[in-house]
Amino acid sequence: MVFYFKARPEAGDYTIFMGLDKHENEDLIKYGxxxxxxxxxxxxxxxxxxxxxxxxxxxxxxxEGLLEDCVQLVKANSIQGKVRTVRVEKRVNEIVNRLNKTKVERKPDLKAEREAVNAAERAVRKLQLRDKKRREEMERLEKEKQAEIRSYKGLMISDKMTSxxxxxxxxxxxxxLEDDFM
Known part of the structure; x- marks a missing residue:
């Protein structure tokens, strides 16, 4: 079971979540x-x-507000202690209560979520690579066309010559004959 929370509205649209126990925490780390x-x-x-x-x-x-939401959840769901980079002196019940009102329990397939994100990123990279190759091919063809225009090969074609x-x-x-020439 994973618990999802909504951060304070002024912080933006962020997802805060935590596992029910050490098994979910291991999966959250593994598929993070x-x-x-x-x-x-x-x-x-x-x-x-x-x-x-x-x-x-x-x-x-x-x-700061988003950070406060996260550390208050840690504090409220821990035995005691400090957070590594932020010292939380006391629990602020207003913050914890507000977050708990947004709490949603789900049983996500963390592996499938991670694989879906990886697949989407691979698809984007594949499209970018395909576009790059297409641009390079078009540039190569344009260079060949310009080289052909600048060359003299097209001027001396025996089918167009008369003796x-x-x-x-x-x-x-x-x-x-002079009229035909002009």
Missing amino acids: FPEDIWFHVDKMSSAHVYLRLNKGQTIDAIS NKQIASTNKSLQE
Whole structure:
């Protein structure tokens, strides 16, 4: 069982979640995303609380309010102690109660979720690679076309040439030949 919480509205649309016990916590770690931030009391038995950041965000993007929500959940679901980077002196029941009102229990297939995200990322990379190859091929063809235009190969084609003997055999006057030439 995994518990999901909604962060305070002014913090943005973030998912906060925690496992029911150590088995779920192990799966949450195993199938976690690179964007997941883990909150836990150092060297003590405590809840494992996770915050899923948006793609490309770093830990520096966490606002004070969002950080407070996460550490209060750890504090409320732990025996005692401090959080590694933030000292939580006391439990703030208003925050914990607000978060508990948003609590949703689910039994997610963490492995399938992770595999789906990996498959989507592979598909994006595959499309990007295909587009890159298509652009490179178009650039190569354009370069060949420009090289063909600049070359003299197309000027001296024997099918388009006439010899003096062929001109003489047409029985045209010199004036007619000059008119055809122009």
